[in-house]
Amino acid sequence: MRLTILALDDVFDTGLTVLLDTFSTANELAAAQGNPVAPFDVRVVGLGRQVRTALGFAAPVEPVDAVRKADWVVVPALNAKLPHLLLKALERTDVIEAVGYLRAWHAAGIGVAGACIGTFLLAEAGLLNGLEATTTWALAPLFRQRYPDVRLDDTRMIAACGQVVTAGAAMGHLDLALWLMRQKSPELAAFVARFMLIDKRPSQARYIVPDYLAHADPLIERFERWARSHLADGFSLQEAAKALSVTPRTLQRRAEAVLGKSPLAFFQDLRIERVQHLISLGEDLERIAGQVGYADSATLRNLLKRRLGRGVRELRAELQ
Incomplete structure (x- = not known):
């Protein structure tokens, strides 16, 4: 396979070296293993x-010009981790x-592939319009606002659509x-x-920090503060909108535009985050359930299994 890595100034060192290594x-x-021909011909242009x-x-x-014979062009991330820095970088001549x-x-x-912030260059080229894509979860709100025609799912680690592939944050280069x-x-x-000790990471969901987004x-920042103070009360879209002095429809549409999910789904993310923290402190699950608005631990166990794919025992082991 002939691979070409397109590197620009201020390339994220880890992204470039991870691909090469x-x-x-x-x-x-x-x-x-006795293979006389290297399976990957990798060039950096x-x-x-x-x-x-x-x-x-x-x-x-x-x-x-070396790209002419490539099977895939891979775009590693630029080192622009904040929205204003990335917007400035996208205006660069190169x-x-x-x-x-x-x-x-x-x-x-x-074929064209991009990882982390490299996905923004694919979107700028219009190559992701109408396709499913992923990107670094930390810049997903900016991605949604700038490229509304892309079907972004920032929980995905990899999104492949024919000859276009995108990957998630930082170590998504791996x-x-x-x-x-x-x-x-x-094979x-x-x-x-196995040789490089690379774990399977099919989703970015477990790494996303809700309050960062x-x-x-x-408006979403105000909603996040309201939600954290009402985790034990349960969720009501009407009550949240009233507290924020907006209509329920406005809150619903803004959450979808910025976060790519409903206010309720974001509220659930905050619940999960709080639960993981309390589990790490050794709290009893029945007590935790009451602190995040559930009458019993069974419902909470189902939520954890559905959203994280892991139960309480696995979470305790991971968080110890």
């Missing part, structure tokens, strides 16, 4: 002769030029590398995952 390890393991990483290292790159190249390569039949590897050899991908919008 994972495919390099795959080639080494394949050679050790850029718009100049070198790129400067976010940590200040200079990395040599090949010219973008980023705009790279977006044009991505559009042309995709039109020529080359998941993307393994996904690409599986297209060539599922080798499994071996690399709430800060993306003033």
